[in-house]
Amino acid sequence: MIHSTENVIRHNVGLPNLAEELKNDSHACRVMGVSRDTFYHYRQAVENGGVEALLDQSRRKPNPKNWVDPVIEEKVLEYALEQPAHGQVRASNELRKRGVFVSPSGIRGVWLSIGLQTFKLRLKALEAMAAAEGLVYTEAQIAALEKREQGRFLCFCRPSLANGSPPP
Structure with a gap:
């Protein structure tokens, strides 16, 4: 019997184990909602490479045409x-004015890949960089930090509910 604690492959490992328990491949496939072809694929993978072969691996090849040039990515980060x-x-x-041509969705993609997609995350990265590099x-950075501080103390309560009376 094969054991795994990873959630990613638990389903894949459970199928051969169930088939071994029931002594019936077809019934195990029906119970798990998997085709017999998939079952035999899993079994072959286990025989060839062990449990590690059942890890969910992406078959998709990376498309370098969709990648942003590292130089442009660095400019976007800066x-x-x-x-x-x-x-x-x-x-x-603003980057276009500086001679760096990247679309708004390209900027968003770079920010997502770096983890700077929101204002708060960009401020957090700025503070971390400032702490690390002095x-x-x-x-503009001070204004952004102050803007964040002002946002923390805003109360979005409706005035009519503040004193306990129902709204008009």
Whole structure:
């Protein structure tokens, strides 16, 4: 019997184990909702490579045409930390003025891959970089940090409910 603690492959490992228990491949496949072809594929993988062969591996080949050039990615990262309050459209327009041509969705894709997709995440990265490198904040960065601090103390309560009376 094969054992695995990883959630990713538990289903794949459970199928051969169930078939071994029931002594019937077809019945195990019906119970698990898997075709017999898939079952035999799993069994072959276990015989050839053990439990590691059942890890969910992506068959999709990476498409380098969809990748942003590393130089452009670096410029987008620099700009995101320089102006953390700017959104993807404004960042695209400002970078275009500097000679870096990338679409707003390209900016978003880079931010997603780096983990800077939101204003808060860009500020967190800016603070981490400033702490690590002893960076001095620019006026735009200070304004963005103050904007975040102001947002923490806003209360979005409806005034009519604040005193306990129902709204008009």
